Amino acid sequence: MKRIYQTLIILTILALIPLYGNAQCKSFAKKVCKLELTPYIHDGNYNAAVLTEGEDAELYKTFYAGQNYRIYICGSDALPDIEFQVLDVSRNVLYDNRKNDYSRLWDFKLESSQQLIISLRVKNNEEESDELISGCVAIMFGIKDEMD
Amino acid sequence: MNIKLLHRKTLSFLALFIAFGLIIGCSSDKDKSTDSDDLITIDSLEIDEQLIKDVKTVKEIFYSLPSPLETAMILKQAGAKYNEELLNPTDNTSKYVTNKSMALNLGIYTTDLSYASLFDQTQATINYMNAAKKMAEGLGILNAIDEAIIERLEANINNRDVIMDIISETIMTSSSFFEENDRQALSTIVLVGGWIEGLHIATNLVGADVDFNNNELVNRIIDQKLTLSTVISLLDENSDNEDVQMVMVNVNELKKIFDKIEITSSKIEPVIDEETNVTTLKSQTTVSMSPATYNELKEKVKVIRSNYIL
Numbered sequence: 001m002k003r004i005y006q007t008l009i010i011l012t013i014l015a016l017i018p019l020y021g022n023a024q025c026k027s028f029a030k031k032v033c034k035l036e037l038t039p040y041i042h043d044g045n046y047n048a049a050v051l052t053e054g055e056d057a058e059l060y061k062t063f064y065a066g067q068n069y070r071i072y073i074c075g076s077d078a079l080p081d082i083e084f085q086v087l088d089v090s091r092n093v094l095y096d097n098r099k100n101d102y103s104r105l106w107d108f109k110l111e112s113s114q115q116l117i118i119s120l121r122v123k124n125n126e127e128e129s130d131e132l133i134s135g136c137v138a139i140m141f142g143i144k145d146e147m148d
Numbered sequence: 149m150n151i152k153l154l155h156r157k158t159l160s161f162l163a164l165f166i167a168f169g170l171i172i173g174c175s176s177d178k179d180k181s182t183d184s185d186d187l188i189t190i191d192s193l194e195i196d197e198q199l200i201k202d203v204k205t206v207k208e209i210f211y212s213l214p215s216p217l218e219t220a221m222i223l224k225q226a227g228a229k230y231n232e233e234l235l236n237p238t239d240n241t242s243k244y245v246t247n248k249s250m251a252l253n254l255g256i257y258t259t260d261l262s263y264a265s266l267f268d269q270t271q272a273t274i275n276y277m278n279a280a281k282k283m284a285e286g287l288g289i290l291n292a293i294d295e296a297i298i299e300r301l302e303a304n305i306n307n308r309d310v311i312m313d314i315i316s317e318t319i320m321t322s323s324s325f326f327e328e329n330d331r332q333a334l335s336t337i338v339l340v341g342g343w344i345e346g347l348h349i350a351t352n353l354v355g356a357d358v359d360f361n362n363n364e365l366v367n368r369i370i371d372q373k374l375t376l377s378t379v380i381s382l383l384d385e386n387s388d389n390e391d392v393q394m395v396m397v398n399v400n401e402l403k404k405i406f407d408k409i410e411i412t413s414s415k416i417e418p419v420i421d422e423e424t425n426v427t428t429l430k431s432q433t434t435v436s437m438s439p440a441t442y443n444e445l446k447e448k449v450k451v452i453r454s455n456y457i458l
Contacts, residue, residue, distance in 0.1 A: 026324040041312050044215040044319025049208045057208035062374040066225045094418045107426045112433035113371040143221055
């Protein structure tokens with residue numbers, strides 16, 4: 001009987017982890033990540049998830065000619081470096097932050113509108129450890145109003 | 149930010165447990181398969197294999213549509229003028245009583261709000277923020293737009309940067325609320341509502357005598373063919389929702405028209421400006437759209453949008 005209770009408690013905790021993680025992620029994206037977009041204005045979209053070292057994510061988005069964009073990959077400080085690439089629809093690499101000391105932001109503009117893929121991966125922790133590190137990773141987009 | 153630490157042994161146990169569940173699940177599915185399942189074409193086999201590969205290797209996939217704020221900025225950048233007659237009147241808010249209509253019109257009003265604020269229309273900005281507030285409240289989005297936000301908006305009504313920051317924050321609060329509460333279908337409908345409103349404003353601002361080959365607004369309308377595939381992917385993710393299915397019908401009608409537009413793009417070449425550290429993605433795009441296709445698109449957007457604003 002005791003074992004059943006223990007199992008139920010563990011399953012409940014496991015079920016609640018994503019909810020807790022989501023709430024933490026939102027707060028993190030709002031309070032920490034948004035600031036890094038300045039002087040660009042956050043577009044308002046929320047793209048964030050709790051990732052564990054070694055895990056990856058991809059985002060598909062159309063970027064428009066004439067706009068100035070900033071991509072900021074915002075990850076919890078305790079996470080290892082985050083690799084991120086910007087690819088075209090044929091998966092040709094247009095930007096790779098490994099060539100730029102794992103910079104988490106990239107400013108760009110386009111001559112013609114394009115659908116691009118943002119591909120990111122949390123690196124594995126290089127230190128030998130018995131534990132896997134997880135944390136919030138948010139993909140933020142800033143745009144600039146340059147009409148005035 | 150708290151970090152979740154998971155023991156490798158616990159994860160190994162969970163992995164074994166999940167693998168066992170998957171083996172059982174897959175065996176059951178196999179038993180249920182019909183003869184017709186075996187008659188697949190080479191093309192669909194290739195697509196399925198690619199899909200399986202993607203699902204196995206990528207943990208999270210996001211499809212991002214232009215937010216109402218970005219839509220308004222794209223319009224302005226393309227030379228759009230302000231025309232309040234094109235917007236959904238704020239008196240209409242009382243018409244929206246279902247989740248679907250409130251979600252669609254939250255997107256529509258937020259696009260109208262962003263458009264009005266970018267053109268420094270102070271009273272319209274306040275009115276559309278209040279209209280969006282009513283939709284958000286109806287959908288149960290707590291604190292997305294509270295009285296403090298309205299007061300902050302009014303206090304900074306002549307400071308466009310602050311206003312845009314407020315709008316950006318309300319969009320984020322709404323979308324994250326849906327995400328946290330497992331209501332992604334509604335979040336998708338909000339975005340589609342905003343996207344349709346952007347198309348409605350853009351198609352109505354293009355004059356009858358415009359040069360189709362040399363007009364930025366027309367180009368941005370054509371570019372929506374690229375965004376359309378993201379709209380469809382996003383709707384597909386929530387296709388078990390009845391409201392999403394209804395929206396999907398409209399989007400597929402638009403797809404039939406967008407399919408008549410041809411876009412070809414050269415290879416993209418990134419060029420970095422060392423001084424500003426801004427990269428320009430250089431490429432040449434050629435597009436082909438007949439005036440008849442444009443008129444068909446404009447008419448279809450008008451019909452869909454009329455159904456959404458009721």
